[in-house]
Amino acid sequence: MAESARPIHPPTADSAWRYTAEQAARSRFFFDFDGVLSPVTDDPDASQPVAAALGVLEDLAAKVDRVAIVSARPVSFLRTRFESLAHVDLYGLYGLEVWHEGRVVTEPTAEPWVPAMADLAERARAELPSEILVEFKRLSVALHYRTAPQLADEAGAWGHEQAERHGLKIQGGRMVVELKPPVDQDKGMVISEGVKDSGCAWYFGDDMSDIKAFDALRAREAVDPEFFGMCVAVANPETGADVSVAADLTLESPAAVADFLTDGLRRF
Incomplete structure:
Protein backbone atom coordinates (compact mmCIF):
# COMPACT_ATOMS: atom_id res chain seq x y z
CA MET A 1 0.00 0.00 0.00
CA ALA A 2 1.34 3.43 -0.93
CA GLU A 3 2.42 5.73 1.89
CA SER A 4 0.22 8.70 2.76
CA ALA A 5 1.25 12.15 1.59
CA ARG A 6 2.53 14.54 4.22
CA PRO A 7 -0.56 16.09 5.88
CA ILE A 8 -1.43 19.70 5.13
CA HIS A 9 -1.61 22.10 8.08
CA PRO A 10 -3.70 22.10 10.12
CA PRO A 11 -4.06 18.34 9.74
CA THR A 12 -6.79 16.23 11.26
CA ALA A 13 -5.72 14.06 14.17
CA ASP A 14 -6.46 10.99 12.08
CA SER A 15 -4.24 12.03 9.17
CA ALA A 16 -1.43 13.06 11.53
CA TRP A 17 -1.50 9.74 13.37
CA ARG A 18 -1.73 7.75 10.15
CA TYR A 19 1.32 9.49 8.68
CA THR A 20 3.24 9.14 11.96
CA ALA A 21 2.51 5.41 12.16
CA GLU A 22 3.87 4.97 8.64
CA GLN A 23 6.99 6.91 9.65
CA ALA A 24 7.27 5.33 13.12
CA ALA A 25 10.93 4.37 12.81
CA ARG A 26 11.81 8.03 12.08
CA SER A 27 9.24 9.70 14.36
CA ARG A 28 10.05 11.55 17.58
CA PHE A 29 7.80 12.92 20.32
CA PHE A 30 8.63 15.78 22.70
CA PHE A 31 6.59 16.90 25.72
CA ASP A 32 6.67 19.76 28.18
CA PHE A 33 5.96 18.62 31.75
CA ASP A 34 3.93 21.21 33.69
CA GLY A 35 0.53 21.74 32.13
CA VAL A 36 1.07 18.96 29.58
CA LEU A 37 1.86 15.75 31.45
CA SER A 38 0.98 17.16 34.87
CA PRO A 39 -1.63 19.68 36.02
CA VAL A 40 -0.08 22.97 37.15
CA THR A 41 -0.11 23.19 40.97
CA ASP A 42 0.26 26.02 43.49
CA ASP A 43 3.31 24.25 44.95
CA PRO A 44 5.72 23.24 42.15
CA ASP A 45 7.11 20.41 44.27
CA ALA A 46 3.65 18.83 44.44
CA SER A 47 3.30 18.35 40.67
CA GLN A 48 2.89 14.78 39.50
CA PRO A 49 2.23 13.33 36.03
CA VAL A 50 -1.34 12.19 35.46
CA ALA A 51 -1.84 8.53 36.26
CA ALA A 52 -1.94 7.31 32.67
CA ALA A 53 1.10 9.27 31.50
CA LEU A 54 3.88 6.89 32.57
CA GLY A 55 2.46 3.84 30.88
CA VAL A 56 1.51 5.56 27.66
CA LEU A 57 4.92 7.25 27.30
CA GLU A 58 6.69 3.92 27.73
CA ASP A 59 4.34 2.33 25.19
CA LEU A 60 4.97 5.20 22.78
CA ALA A 61 8.75 4.89 23.20
CA ALA A 62 8.49 1.25 22.12
CA LYS A 63 6.77 2.26 18.87
CA VAL A 64 8.70 5.33 17.68
CA ASP A 65 12.32 6.41 17.32
CA ARG A 66 12.48 8.63 20.37
CA VAL A 67 10.43 10.15 23.21
CA ALA A 68 11.71 13.05 25.33
CA ILE A 69 10.49 15.46 27.97
CA VAL A 70 11.68 19.05 27.54
CA SER A 71 11.00 21.07 30.65
CA ALA A 72 11.89 24.13 32.67
CA ARG A 73 12.31 21.77 35.63
CA PRO A 74 15.75 20.47 36.62
CA VAL A 75 16.63 16.95 35.54
CA SER A 76 16.84 15.98 39.21
CA PHE A 77 13.14 16.79 39.59
CA LEU A 78 12.15 15.03 36.37
CA ARG A 79 14.02 11.92 37.43
CA THR A 80 11.88 11.64 40.56
CA ARG A 81 8.73 11.65 38.41
CA PHE A 82 9.93 9.49 35.51
CA GLU A 83 12.59 7.19 36.97
CA SER A 84 10.53 4.15 35.95
CA LEU A 85 10.78 5.05 32.27
CA ALA A 86 13.74 3.31 30.69
CA HIS A 87 13.46 4.76 27.19
CA VAL A 88 12.45 8.41 27.66
CA ASP A 89 15.08 11.18 27.49
CA LEU A 90 14.93 14.14 29.88
CA TYR A 91 15.91 17.72 29.06
CA GLY A 92 15.87 20.01 32.08
CA LEU A 93 16.08 23.79 32.44
CA TYR A 94 15.18 24.43 28.79
CA GLY A 95 17.98 22.09 27.68
CA LEU A 96 20.77 23.31 29.97
CA GLU A 97 20.70 19.84 31.51
CA VAL A 98 20.25 16.47 29.79
CA TRP A 99 19.84 13.03 31.34
CA HIS A 100 22.18 10.96 29.19
CA GLU A 101 23.42 7.40 29.73
CA GLY A 102 22.62 7.41 33.42
CA ARG A 103 23.99 10.81 34.36
CA VAL A 104 23.21 14.49 34.07
CA VAL A 105 25.15 16.38 31.42
CA LEU A 143 9.48 33.56 41.11
CA HIS A 144 5.99 32.06 41.38
CA TYR A 145 3.06 34.37 42.14
CA ARG A 146 0.26 31.89 41.44
CA THR A 147 -1.16 32.18 44.95
CA ALA A 148 -0.72 35.97 44.97
CA PRO A 149 -1.52 37.28 41.46
CA GLN A 150 -1.70 40.82 42.81
CA LEU A 151 2.11 40.64 43.19
CA ALA A 152 2.76 39.91 39.51
CA ASP A 153 4.09 43.41 38.82
CA GLU A 154 6.38 43.33 41.86
CA ALA A 155 7.82 39.94 40.89
CA GLY A 156 8.30 41.13 37.32
CA ALA A 157 9.94 44.42 38.30
CA TRP A 158 12.35 42.71 40.70
CA GLY A 159 13.19 40.08 38.11
CA HIS A 160 13.87 42.58 35.35
CA GLU A 161 16.02 44.68 37.67
CA GLN A 162 18.16 41.66 38.56
CA ALA A 163 18.40 40.58 34.94
CA GLU A 164 19.66 43.99 33.89
CA ARG A 165 22.03 44.34 36.85
CA HIS A 166 23.62 40.88 36.53
CA GLY A 167 23.33 40.24 32.80
CA LEU A 168 20.80 37.43 33.17
CA LYS A 169 18.06 36.22 30.85
CA ILE A 170 14.44 36.48 31.91
CA GLN A 171 11.69 34.06 30.94
CA GLY A 172 8.01 34.68 31.55
CA GLY A 173 5.58 31.82 32.06
CA ARG A 174 2.31 30.78 33.65
CA MET A 175 2.18 32.96 36.78
CA VAL A 176 5.97 32.89 37.05
CA VAL A 177 9.03 34.97 36.21
CA GLU A 178 12.26 33.03 35.77
CA LEU A 179 15.86 34.24 35.76
CA LYS A 180 18.46 32.23 33.83
CA PRO A 181 22.17 32.48 32.96
CA PRO A 182 23.04 34.39 29.78
CA VAL A 183 23.48 31.14 27.85
CA ASP A 184 21.96 30.73 24.41
CA GLN A 185 19.61 27.80 25.01
CA ASP A 186 15.85 27.37 24.80
CA LYS A 187 13.25 24.75 23.90
CA GLY A 188 13.37 25.74 20.24
CA MET A 189 17.07 24.97 20.10
CA VAL A 190 16.50 21.61 21.81
CA ILE A 191 13.90 20.69 19.20
CA SER A 192 15.96 21.96 16.26
CA GLU A 193 18.75 19.64 17.30
CA GLY A 194 16.42 16.84 18.34
CA VAL A 195 14.64 16.51 14.99
CA LYS A 196 17.76 16.17 12.86
CA ASP A 197 17.68 12.97 10.80
CA SER A 198 14.00 12.43 11.65
CA GLY A 199 11.07 12.29 9.27
CA CYS A 200 8.33 13.27 11.70
CA ALA A 201 8.14 14.97 15.11
CA TRP A 202 5.45 16.06 17.55
CA TYR A 203 5.72 18.66 20.29
CA PHE A 204 3.16 19.08 23.09
CA GLY A 205 3.27 22.40 24.98
CA ASP A 206 1.13 24.80 26.96
CA ASP A 207 3.22 27.92 27.60
CA MET A 208 4.81 30.79 25.70
CA SER A 209 8.26 29.15 25.83
CA ASP A 210 6.80 26.21 23.91
CA ILE A 211 6.03 28.38 20.89
CA LYS A 212 9.76 28.37 20.13
CA ALA A 213 9.55 24.57 19.90
CA PHE A 214 6.59 24.88 17.53
CA ASP A 215 8.62 27.34 15.46
CA ALA A 216 11.49 24.84 15.28
CA LEU A 217 9.19 22.24 13.75
CA ARG A 218 7.86 24.76 11.23
CA ALA A 219 11.42 25.78 10.33
CA ARG A 220 12.41 22.17 9.72
CA GLU A 221 9.40 21.67 7.44
CA ALA A 222 10.38 24.77 5.47
CA VAL A 223 13.75 23.27 4.52
CA ASP A 224 12.72 19.61 4.27
CA PRO A 225 9.53 18.97 2.29
CA GLU A 226 9.47 15.35 3.46
CA PHE A 227 9.46 16.25 7.16
CA PHE A 228 6.16 16.50 9.09
CA GLY A 229 5.92 18.45 12.35
CA MET A 230 2.82 18.33 14.55
CA CYS A 231 2.33 21.07 17.15
CA VAL A 232 -0.12 20.28 19.96
CA ALA A 233 -1.24 22.85 22.54
CA VAL A 234 -2.82 22.08 25.90
CA ALA A 235 -5.49 24.62 26.77
CA ASN A 236 -5.24 26.82 29.86
CA PRO A 237 -6.66 30.21 30.86
CA GLU A 238 -3.30 31.78 31.68
CA THR A 239 -1.67 31.92 28.24
CA GLY A 240 -4.97 32.63 26.52
CA ALA A 241 -5.17 31.74 22.86
CA ASP A 242 -1.55 32.46 21.91
CA VAL A 243 -0.25 28.90 22.24
CA SER A 244 -3.36 27.37 20.63
CA VAL A 245 -3.15 29.77 17.69
CA ALA A 246 0.44 28.64 17.07
CA ALA A 247 -0.53 24.94 17.22
CA ASP A 248 -2.17 22.49 14.84
CA LEU A 249 -4.40 21.00 17.52
CA THR A 250 -5.48 21.88 21.06
CA LEU A 251 -6.25 19.39 23.83
CA GLU A 252 -8.10 20.31 26.99
CA SER A 253 -5.89 18.95 29.79
CA PRO A 254 -2.98 16.67 30.70
CA ALA A 255 -5.49 13.84 31.15
CA ALA A 256 -6.69 14.50 27.59
CA VAL A 257 -3.07 14.27 26.38
CA ALA A 258 -2.75 10.77 27.86
CA ASP A 259 -6.07 9.74 26.31
CA PHE A 260 -5.05 11.20 22.94
CA LEU A 261 -1.79 9.23 22.97
CA THR A 262 -3.55 6.05 24.02
CA ASP A 263 -5.94 6.41 21.12
CA GLY A 264 -3.14 7.28 18.69
CA LEU A 265 -1.12 4.22 19.61
CA ARG A 266 -3.94 2.04 18.31
CA ARG A 267 -2.97 3.20 14.80
CA PHE A 268 0.48 1.56 15.00
Missing part, protein backbone atom coordinates in the same frame (compact mmCIF):
# COMPACT_ATOMS: atom_id res chain seq x y z
CA THR A 106 25.18 20.15 32.04
CA GLU A 107 25.85 22.78 29.41
CA PRO A 108 29.47 23.78 30.25
CA THR A 109 28.93 27.51 29.78
CA ALA A 110 26.07 27.46 32.32
CA GLU A 111 27.84 25.52 35.10
CA PRO A 112 29.84 28.52 36.44
CA TRP A 113 26.55 30.35 37.14
CA VAL A 114 25.40 27.95 39.88
CA PRO A 115 26.81 30.06 42.81
CA ALA A 116 25.33 33.26 41.38
CA MET A 117 21.90 31.67 41.00
CA ALA A 118 22.04 30.34 44.57
CA ASP A 119 22.85 33.84 45.81
CA LEU A 120 20.02 35.28 43.71
CA ALA A 121 17.55 32.85 45.26
CA GLU A 122 18.62 33.87 48.77
CA ARG A 123 18.19 37.55 47.95
CA ALA A 124 14.81 36.93 46.35
CA ARG A 125 13.57 35.24 49.53
CA ALA A 126 14.88 38.13 51.62
CA GLU A 127 13.68 41.00 49.44
CA LEU A 128 10.38 39.82 47.98
CA PRO A 129 7.08 39.30 49.82
CA SER A 130 6.77 35.85 51.35
CA GLU A 131 3.69 35.20 49.19
CA ILE A 132 6.00 34.93 46.17
CA LEU A 133 7.36 31.39 46.09
CA VAL A 134 11.06 31.35 45.18
CA GLU A 135 12.13 28.14 43.44
CA PHE A 136 15.88 27.58 43.16
CA LYS A 137 16.66 25.21 40.28
CA ARG A 138 20.48 25.26 40.48
CA LEU A 139 20.82 27.02 37.12
CA SER A 140 17.79 29.28 37.37
CA VAL A 141 15.51 30.99 39.87
CA ALA A 142 11.74 31.04 39.39
Whole structure:
Protein backbone atom coordinates (compact mmCIF):
# COMPACT_ATOMS: atom_id res chain seq x y z
CA MET A 1 0.00 0.00 0.00
CA ALA A 2 1.34 3.43 -0.93
CA GLU A 3 2.42 5.73 1.89
CA SER A 4 0.22 8.70 2.76
CA ALA A 5 1.25 12.15 1.59
CA ARG A 6 2.53 14.54 4.22
CA PRO A 7 -0.56 16.09 5.88
CA ILE A 8 -1.43 19.70 5.13
CA HIS A 9 -1.61 22.10 8.08
CA PRO A 10 -3.70 22.10 10.12
CA PRO A 11 -4.06 18.34 9.74
CA THR A 12 -6.79 16.23 11.26
CA ALA A 13 -5.72 14.06 14.17
CA ASP A 14 -6.46 10.99 12.08
CA SER A 15 -4.24 12.03 9.17
CA ALA A 16 -1.43 13.06 11.53
CA TRP A 17 -1.50 9.74 13.37
CA ARG A 18 -1.73 7.75 10.15
CA TYR A 19 1.32 9.49 8.68
CA THR A 20 3.24 9.14 11.96
CA ALA A 21 2.51 5.41 12.16
CA GLU A 22 3.87 4.97 8.64
CA GLN A 23 6.99 6.91 9.65
CA ALA A 24 7.27 5.33 13.12
CA ALA A 25 10.93 4.37 12.81
CA ARG A 26 11.81 8.03 12.08
CA SER A 27 9.24 9.70 14.36
CA ARG A 28 10.05 11.55 17.58
CA PHE A 29 7.80 12.92 20.32
CA PHE A 30 8.63 15.78 22.70
CA PHE A 31 6.59 16.90 25.72
CA ASP A 32 6.67 19.76 28.18
CA PHE A 33 5.96 18.62 31.75
CA ASP A 34 3.93 21.21 33.69
CA GLY A 35 0.53 21.74 32.13
CA VAL A 36 1.07 18.96 29.58
CA LEU A 37 1.86 15.75 31.45
CA SER A 38 0.98 17.16 34.87
CA PRO A 39 -1.63 19.68 36.02
CA VAL A 40 -0.08 22.97 37.15
CA THR A 41 -0.11 23.19 40.97
CA ASP A 42 0.26 26.02 43.49
CA ASP A 43 3.31 24.25 44.95
CA PRO A 44 5.72 23.24 42.15
CA ASP A 45 7.11 20.41 44.27
CA ALA A 46 3.65 18.83 44.44
CA SER A 47 3.30 18.35 40.67
CA GLN A 48 2.89 14.78 39.50
CA PRO A 49 2.23 13.33 36.03
CA VAL A 50 -1.34 12.19 35.46
CA ALA A 51 -1.84 8.53 36.26
CA ALA A 52 -1.94 7.31 32.67
CA ALA A 53 1.10 9.27 31.50
CA LEU A 54 3.88 6.89 32.57
CA GLY A 55 2.46 3.84 30.88
CA VAL A 56 1.51 5.56 27.66
CA LEU A 57 4.92 7.25 27.30
CA GLU A 58 6.69 3.92 27.73
CA ASP A 59 4.34 2.33 25.19
CA LEU A 60 4.97 5.20 22.78
CA ALA A 61 8.75 4.89 23.20
CA ALA A 62 8.49 1.25 22.12
CA LYS A 63 6.77 2.26 18.87
CA VAL A 64 8.70 5.33 17.68
CA ASP A 65 12.32 6.41 17.32
CA ARG A 66 12.48 8.63 20.37
CA VAL A 67 10.43 10.15 23.21
CA ALA A 68 11.71 13.05 25.33
CA ILE A 69 10.49 15.46 27.97
CA VAL A 70 11.68 19.05 27.54
CA SER A 71 11.00 21.07 30.65
CA ALA A 72 11.89 24.13 32.67
CA ARG A 73 12.31 21.77 35.63
CA PRO A 74 15.75 20.47 36.62
CA VAL A 75 16.63 16.95 35.54
CA SER A 76 16.84 15.98 39.21
CA PHE A 77 13.14 16.79 39.59
CA LEU A 78 12.15 15.03 36.37
CA ARG A 79 14.02 11.92 37.43
CA THR A 80 11.88 11.64 40.56
CA ARG A 81 8.73 11.65 38.41
CA PHE A 82 9.93 9.49 35.51
CA GLU A 83 12.59 7.19 36.97
CA SER A 84 10.53 4.15 35.95
CA LEU A 85 10.78 5.05 32.27
CA ALA A 86 13.74 3.31 30.69
CA HIS A 87 13.46 4.76 27.19
CA VAL A 88 12.45 8.41 27.66
CA ASP A 89 15.08 11.18 27.49
CA LEU A 90 14.93 14.14 29.88
CA TYR A 91 15.91 17.72 29.06
CA GLY A 92 15.87 20.01 32.08
CA LEU A 93 16.08 23.79 32.44
CA TYR A 94 15.18 24.43 28.79
CA GLY A 95 17.98 22.09 27.68
CA LEU A 96 20.77 23.31 29.97
CA GLU A 97 20.70 19.84 31.51
CA VAL A 98 20.25 16.47 29.79
CA TRP A 99 19.84 13.03 31.34
CA HIS A 100 22.18 10.96 29.19
CA GLU A 101 23.42 7.40 29.73
CA GLY A 102 22.62 7.41 33.42
CA ARG A 103 23.99 10.81 34.36
CA VAL A 104 23.21 14.49 34.07
CA VAL A 105 25.15 16.38 31.42
CA THR A 106 25.18 20.15 32.04
CA GLU A 107 25.85 22.78 29.41
CA PRO A 108 29.47 23.78 30.25
CA THR A 109 28.93 27.51 29.78
CA ALA A 110 26.07 27.46 32.32
CA GLU A 111 27.84 25.52 35.10
CA PRO A 112 29.84 28.52 36.44
CA TRP A 113 26.55 30.35 37.14
CA VAL A 114 25.40 27.95 39.88
CA PRO A 115 26.81 30.06 42.81
CA ALA A 116 25.33 33.26 41.38
CA MET A 117 21.90 31.67 41.00
CA ALA A 118 22.04 30.34 44.57
CA ASP A 119 22.85 33.84 45.81
CA LEU A 120 20.02 35.28 43.71
CA ALA A 121 17.55 32.85 45.26
CA GLU A 122 18.62 33.87 48.77
CA ARG A 123 18.19 37.55 47.95
CA ALA A 124 14.81 36.93 46.35
CA ARG A 125 13.57 35.24 49.53
CA ALA A 126 14.88 38.13 51.62
CA GLU A 127 13.68 41.00 49.44
CA LEU A 128 10.38 39.82 47.98
CA PRO A 129 7.08 39.30 49.82
CA SER A 130 6.77 35.85 51.35
CA GLU A 131 3.69 35.20 49.19
CA ILE A 132 6.00 34.93 46.17
CA LEU A 133 7.36 31.39 46.09
CA VAL A 134 11.06 31.35 45.18
CA GLU A 135 12.13 28.14 43.44
CA PHE A 136 15.88 27.58 43.16
CA LYS A 137 16.66 25.21 40.28
CA ARG A 138 20.48 25.26 40.48
CA LEU A 139 20.82 27.02 37.12
CA SER A 140 17.79 29.28 37.37
CA VAL A 141 15.51 30.99 39.87
CA ALA A 142 11.74 31.04 39.39
CA LEU A 143 9.48 33.56 41.11
CA HIS A 144 5.99 32.06 41.38
CA TYR A 145 3.06 34.37 42.14
CA ARG A 146 0.26 31.89 41.44
CA THR A 147 -1.16 32.18 44.95
CA ALA A 148 -0.72 35.97 44.97
CA PRO A 149 -1.52 37.28 41.46
CA GLN A 150 -1.70 40.82 42.81
CA LEU A 151 2.11 40.64 43.19
CA ALA A 152 2.76 39.91 39.51
CA ASP A 153 4.09 43.41 38.82
CA GLU A 154 6.38 43.33 41.86
CA ALA A 155 7.82 39.94 40.89
CA GLY A 156 8.30 41.13 37.32
CA ALA A 157 9.94 44.42 38.30
CA TRP A 158 12.35 42.71 40.70
CA GLY A 159 13.19 40.08 38.11
CA HIS A 160 13.87 42.58 35.35
CA GLU A 161 16.02 44.68 37.67
CA GLN A 162 18.16 41.66 38.56
CA ALA A 163 18.40 40.58 34.94
CA GLU A 164 19.66 43.99 33.89
CA ARG A 165 22.03 44.34 36.85
CA HIS A 166 23.62 40.88 36.53
CA GLY A 167 23.33 40.24 32.80
CA LEU A 168 20.80 37.43 33.17
CA LYS A 169 18.06 36.22 30.85
CA ILE A 170 14.44 36.48 31.91
CA GLN A 171 11.69 34.06 30.94
CA GLY A 172 8.01 34.68 31.55
CA GLY A 173 5.58 31.82 32.06
CA ARG A 174 2.31 30.78 33.65
CA MET A 175 2.18 32.96 36.78
CA VAL A 176 5.97 32.89 37.05
CA VAL A 177 9.03 34.97 36.21
CA GLU A 178 12.26 33.03 35.77
CA LEU A 179 15.86 34.24 35.76
CA LYS A 180 18.46 32.23 33.83
CA PRO A 181 22.17 32.48 32.96
CA PRO A 182 23.04 34.39 29.78
CA VAL A 183 23.48 31.14 27.85
CA ASP A 184 21.96 30.73 24.41
CA GLN A 185 19.61 27.80 25.01
CA ASP A 186 15.85 27.37 24.80
CA LYS A 187 13.25 24.75 23.90
CA GLY A 188 13.37 25.74 20.24
CA MET A 189 17.07 24.97 20.10
CA VAL A 190 16.50 21.61 21.81
CA ILE A 191 13.90 20.69 19.20
CA SER A 192 15.96 21.96 16.26
CA GLU A 193 18.75 19.64 17.30
CA GLY A 194 16.42 16.84 18.34
CA VAL A 195 14.64 16.51 14.99
CA LYS A 196 17.76 16.17 12.86
CA ASP A 197 17.68 12.97 10.80
CA SER A 198 14.00 12.43 11.65
CA GLY A 199 11.07 12.29 9.27
CA CYS A 200 8.33 13.27 11.70
CA ALA A 201 8.14 14.97 15.11
CA TRP A 202 5.45 16.06 17.55
CA TYR A 203 5.72 18.66 20.29
CA PHE A 204 3.16 19.08 23.09
CA GLY A 205 3.27 22.40 24.98
CA ASP A 206 1.13 24.80 26.96
CA ASP A 207 3.22 27.92 27.60
CA MET A 208 4.81 30.79 25.70
CA SER A 209 8.26 29.15 25.83
CA ASP A 210 6.80 26.21 23.91
CA ILE A 211 6.03 28.38 20.89
CA LYS A 212 9.76 28.37 20.13
CA ALA A 213 9.55 24.57 19.90
CA PHE A 214 6.59 24.88 17.53
CA ASP A 215 8.62 27.34 15.46
CA ALA A 216 11.49 24.84 15.28
CA LEU A 217 9.19 22.24 13.75
CA ARG A 218 7.86 24.76 11.23
CA ALA A 219 11.42 25.78 10.33
CA ARG A 220 12.41 22.17 9.72
CA GLU A 221 9.40 21.67 7.44
CA ALA A 222 10.38 24.77 5.47
CA VAL A 223 13.75 23.27 4.52
CA ASP A 224 12.72 19.61 4.27
CA PRO A 225 9.53 18.97 2.29
CA GLU A 226 9.47 15.35 3.46
CA PHE A 227 9.46 16.25 7.16
CA PHE A 228 6.16 16.50 9.09
CA GLY A 229 5.92 18.45 12.35
CA MET A 230 2.82 18.33 14.55
CA CYS A 231 2.33 21.07 17.15
CA VAL A 232 -0.12 20.28 19.96
CA ALA A 233 -1.24 22.85 22.54
CA VAL A 234 -2.82 22.08 25.90
CA ALA A 235 -5.49 24.62 26.77
CA ASN A 236 -5.24 26.82 29.86
CA PRO A 237 -6.66 30.21 30.86
CA GLU A 238 -3.30 31.78 31.68
CA THR A 239 -1.67 31.92 28.24
CA GLY A 240 -4.97 32.63 26.52
CA ALA A 241 -5.17 31.74 22.86
CA ASP A 242 -1.55 32.46 21.91
CA VAL A 243 -0.25 28.90 22.24
CA SER A 244 -3.36 27.37 20.63
CA VAL A 245 -3.15 29.77 17.69
CA ALA A 246 0.44 28.64 17.07
CA ALA A 247 -0.53 24.94 17.22
CA ASP A 248 -2.17 22.49 14.84
CA LEU A 249 -4.40 21.00 17.52
CA THR A 250 -5.48 21.88 21.06
CA LEU A 251 -6.25 19.39 23.83
CA GLU A 252 -8.10 20.31 26.99
CA SER A 253 -5.89 18.95 29.79
CA PRO A 254 -2.98 16.67 30.70
CA ALA A 255 -5.49 13.84 31.15
CA ALA A 256 -6.69 14.50 27.59
CA VAL A 257 -3.07 14.27 26.38
CA ALA A 258 -2.75 10.77 27.86
CA ASP A 259 -6.07 9.74 26.31
CA PHE A 260 -5.05 11.20 22.94
CA LEU A 261 -1.79 9.23 22.97
CA THR A 262 -3.55 6.05 24.02
CA ASP A 263 -5.94 6.41 21.12
CA GLY A 264 -3.14 7.28 18.69
CA LEU A 265 -1.12 4.22 19.61
CA ARG A 266 -3.94 2.04 18.31
CA ARG A 267 -2.97 3.20 14.80
CA PHE A 268 0.48 1.56 15.00
